[in-house]
Amino acid sequence: MSDTLHPLLPATTPLLRSGERAVQVGGVDGGAGLLLDDCGAGLSAVLRALDGRRSQRAVLADAARDGLDTGLVGQVLDRLRSAGLLLDLDDADLLAADAGPAAAARTATELPAALTRPGGWRARRRAVVVVEGATRVGTPLAAMLAASGVGRVSVRDPGLTTAGDAVVGGLSAADEGRPRSLAAADAVRRASPLTDLRPLSSDAGTDLVVLARPWAASDPLVSGIHRSGVPHLVATVRGQTGVVGPLVVPGVTSCLRCADLHRRDADARWPALAAQLTAGEAPPSGTAVTCVLTAATAAMQVLAYLDGSAAPGALEATIELRPPHPVPRVRRWPVHPRCGCGAAGEEQPTGPPILPAPRAGDPVIASVRTDRPRQGTMGG
Ligand SMILES: [Zn+2]
Structure with a gap:
């Protein structure tokens, strides 16, 4: 035995x-x-x-x-x-568990789901996730990941908390005026007191970066993340639409520039419009329901990736949430032939996640070539 x-x-x-x-x-x-x-x-x-x-x-x-x-x-x-x-x-799961009755009680509700995944509990405990943007999506998402057992969660944000940043599970009304990164760390600590919150000096060793600002996908920092080979996921609210994805695994899946080139194909004005969208800091956006739903949907994608349990639905796709509509819309963003990201090559993925081959019947609700004005301006 x-x-x-x-x-x-x-x-x-x-x-x-x-x-x-x-x-x-x-x-x-x-x-x-x-x-x-x-x-x-x-x-x-x-x-x-x-x-x-x-x-x-x-x-x-x-x-x-x-x-x-x-x-x-x-x-x-x-x-x-x-x-x-x-x-x-197994022994590795036990070694990865936080000691003490309070920690055991907190994880009792999370462990069973994690143990049914290939990586077990230990995969989550050793994972390192960075959230770029202590937004109304980013902070509750960071707290959810920590509560789900992700061992190290770092939220980056150079700004100060405004009253509009407060959201359920995220920054609080009492945080107004405080540095957002510190207030976000407190929100994570409330959800999971033993999570490692130390900032990371570089992306080395990071398993995944979540881009939680509204147009972070067009941000210059993304090209650096892509070059460093760190997988990254967009999770944000634009207007009243929650957007989760694409999840980019550099060199394996299509990238954010692929998506940008598709937008450009659909509307030649896109670069000029995108420059305006990213010119300044966007105000807090999204209802509490949309923000928390977006954070939870993104957390599912992150955990599916970290657990190695399945190909996350946000690979080469965006999952778009528009409460009160109960069913998300999925849009596909395939590799763009003019993008030099390497995903168009013949190389096969070297490990999880497994990129699902497109199949007839995939829920392509709107192709990236339709609906020009909406496609080119607000991504929806
Ligand atoms: Zn690309």
């Missing part, structure tokens, strides 16, 4: 008594479930105590000490594992 497996039955998985001896594990709201025909109080207690902190060998030894049939307990654990109800932490 492997001592590296530490079985975890999430505390939120219900154990429901059914009749005299049977217990249903899970199986509500369409989730996986298993009915154990003969489950006494002793076995129920063993299941409820599966907190991921003891190896399976230790669990069975404790069950034997309590007079239970360890063969039966082992079988039950195997069946729960096969049903997807039991998750296993």
Whole structure:
């Protein structure tokens, strides 16, 4: 038996008594479930105590000490594992977990989702994410990533907080006048007290940069990030539209310049318009609902990338959110043949993420060549 497996039955998985001896594990709201025909109080207690902190060998030894049939307990654990109800932490996950009962309680709700991904919890704990812009999207996004277990989160912003920057989960009304970067660090700390908030002197070692200013995609700093090979994701609100994507993996996917060239093809005036859009600092924008929805959608894309669990939907695409419309619009931004970013070459991706091949039926709502005025001015 492997001592590296530490079985975890999430505390939120219900154990429901059914009749005299049977217990249903899970199986509500369409989730996986298993009915154990003969489950006494002793076995129920063993299941409820599966907190991921003891190896399976230790669990069975404790069950034997309590007079239970360890063969039966082992079988039950195997069946729960096969049903997807039991998750296993390994030593690396445990080493990556913050110590102490408060930290364990905070992560109890996050761990189960992370353990079902290839990278496990440790991939998130060792990840480094930079958020450019302590905006009404950037700050709640940084807080969400920290709460989701991302180990180091740094928010860069040289400005001072204005009253309009305050948003749920982000900067607060009391932050007005403070440096935004410090106020954003406090917002992250409120969500996750043990997250490493140290600023990074360079992008070396950064797993992902999130560009949270409205037109950061057209910012000169982007070319530097691209050259350094650091993946980057746009997450912002333009007007009343939340925009998540593209997620750029330099040399593998299309880049922000590819998208810019498509805009230029659609409207020759685009460079002049873009220069005006990026000329000054944009005022705070987006309703609280749009900003938080955009931050959460971006957080899902970042975590999917860091976890290596799936190709994020924002690769070569923008996900556009316009509450109260419940369904996002997806626009594709393929590699532009005149862009020199290298994504048009024959090289194959060297690791995650896997770029999905375009398929018939992909939800291309509006091609990049349609709707000239809207395409060229506000990206929507
Ligand atoms: Zn490109």
